[in-house]
């Protein structure tokens with residue numbers, strides 16, 4: 001999705017070796033190449049010894065289109081997919097602590113209900129809810145809660161995966177890349193003769 | 197079968213198993229345990245340099261000139277940081293190297309201990325990969341992995357940092373343990389569909405040009421390039437680092453384009469209808485303004501590194517693969533053709549834009565020196581250079597006949613490369629004639645390595661193109677800063693002949709054109725190192741020139 005300033009966002013999913021210093025290699029690469037990380041989520045993957053990272057990177061299209069190729073050059077990066085143009089489903093999570101004295105508690109709870117947010121902690125003057133979903137949904141809940149008094153907002157990065165079926169789900173904020181300028185992933189054949 | 201050895205012994209045995217027989221380095225506290233076992237391994241020759249930068253550039257010169265992985269040793273802290281320029285130079289030019297550095301003991305890491313430096317952190321951007329090895333039993337596998345990474349795919353430098361107590365720890369070494377690198381892909385043969393798409397463009401082209409980059413040299417595809425070019429009769433333009441990938445006395449040889457390249461080469465690239473790029477990254481010194489680079493041509497880009505495709509220039513037919521394999525796939529699919537008209541046009545461009553005119557002057561000019569070197573050595577020497585005007589004159593006026601005989605810091609542009617790179621080239625090629633074409637500026641950045649030359653009886657010939665100036669700076673200040681010359685004049689240069697003599701090296705001074713040939717012949721005949729101080733005119737007109745970021749439309753061929 002192109003913003004008014006001509007910056008583009010791309011969503012990249014990478015499987016990386018779970019070794020010390022891997023994050024430093026990746027963040028160093030991003031800094032050197034001028035890629036700006038809008039969000040990052042890291043955690044153990046289904047494969048032992050491997051972590052999965054989901055990045056959202058931002059920048060001019062000509063720059064961010066090279067993120068996946070540059071990441072793939074890192075020895076510790078095992079697999080990388082630029083899934084921006086793919087049929088993906090993605091989620092972010094937010095914990096929102098909002099003022100909720102008895103006078104407004106009912107309204108706050110009703111909003112939480114409408115947005116399918118779960119209340120996970122209640123105090124005398126405040127409550128904390130969790131919400132997951134696309135960015136717009138989270139943004140708009142936060143916006144609506146502002147008038148009650150936001151005490152703390154904690155948001156994760158985006159996690160994304162390819163859809164298992166071709167059925168479109170609810171609008172979860174799938175980003176559209178510039179279709180006139182498609183990225184292609186180049187096929188590489190690995191051969192024994194690779195040494196030079 | 198696994199062996200029980202000390203960390204230091206594992207390092208030496210693993211190096212020997214990688215075929216290493218020479219390393220360049222300087223000892224220090226943290227790496228002393230490794231030096232402590234060197235006497236057990238007489239097949240591992242250690243060359244003591246005077247500065248770690250010299251060790252790194254010597255390993256680089258050795259690697260470029262032999263195709264083997266160059267190895268440098270340094271101690272922790274300042275020893276390791278002194279390697280950084282050499283690693284950056286090798287990284288920019290994709291040179292296979294392994295650097296082994298000592299580190300403070302494991303327990304002291306992270307405590308700002310004496311001579312501690314986070315060298316794996318510091319060298320992240322200037323290495324292909326690096327390691328901090330925390331167990332002696334991991335050393336063997338790490339070293340084999342490091343060599344594999346350094347020499348395969350797009351080659352590059354790898355650094356291995358080893359804490360002092362890991363050298364002394366006992367551990368297991370299994371030389372046959374398999375390498376496990378799930379995230380490392382080495383492109384070999386290219387996808388057939390990419391080859392077909394490229395072959396079709398080649399067979400249709402009327403005005404094709406080959407752009408041969410460093411990748412041709414790194415993949416040792418000299419014969420293949422020649423066969424390909426001859427079969428389809430396509431003129432060959434090289435990049436600066438592609439020089440000596442194709443014999444320059446060949447009819448199809450069409451020089452090198454770009455900022456200080458031959459006008460006819462830049463014009464050929466501009467007028468082509470197809471550019472076939474083998475292993476060049478479309479560097480900005482060639483491309484200038486990407487929007488105006490050879491706008492009328494389709495582009496084929498063959499590169500082993502997929503990240504280079506479409507990085508600076510959008511291409512029509514990308515091919516990802518090892519250039520040697522790609523040639524084997526492509527040559528049978530390319531039709532025999534003649535391109536008579538286009539080749540005639542190229543000949544016409546060469547005649548109209550000679551570019552290599554040597555100024556008519558009674559005085560001694562840099563171009564005279566290089567031309568004489570080329571003539572006297574018949575274009576058959578290994579040439580290393582520094583960075584500056586002398587480098588460009590060397591590239592322009594030396595006619596390279598032998599494959600892989602040009603060693604120059606292209607990507608990083610590292611002054612000082614000239615002195616130690618020649619050491620590495622001579623060590624790797626003891627029977628070949630090695631001439632280092634030096635700037636008086638660059639020479640003084642690494643001239644402490646003359647002691648290394650003497651100590652190892654290396655017959656390197658140093659040609660200092662002594663203009664008493666940072667000539668390239670003079671030129672840029674004249675051109676881009678209205679002649680406001682600052683910090684480009686040397687008034688304190690040493691007497692280089694006396695300097696040579698102080699090292700016990702033969703010194704010769706040349707001040708006139710008619711002394712050139714005899715002095716060069718005398719240097720060649722001398723059985724040992726020689727420094728020739730060529731006292732040349734300071735000039736600020738190294739031409740042709742395409743100012744940075746411009747295109748062939750702004751090419752200044754020769755204003756005089």
Ligand SMILES: Cc1ncc(C[n+]2csc(CCOP(=O)(O)OP(=O)(O)O)c2C)c(N)n1
Pocket residue numbers: 582583584585586587609610611612634635636637638639661663665666667668669
């Ligand atoms: C290590 C380093 N420092 C600074 C520069 C910038 N620089 C490029 S060319 C040049 C002048 C080189 O002078 P010299 O070695 O005498 O060569 P000349 O141009 O005179 O032939 C300088 C300072 C550089 N390339 N490398």
Ligand SMILES: [Mg+2]
Pocket residue numbers: 584635636637661662663664665666667
């Ligand atoms: Mg000079």
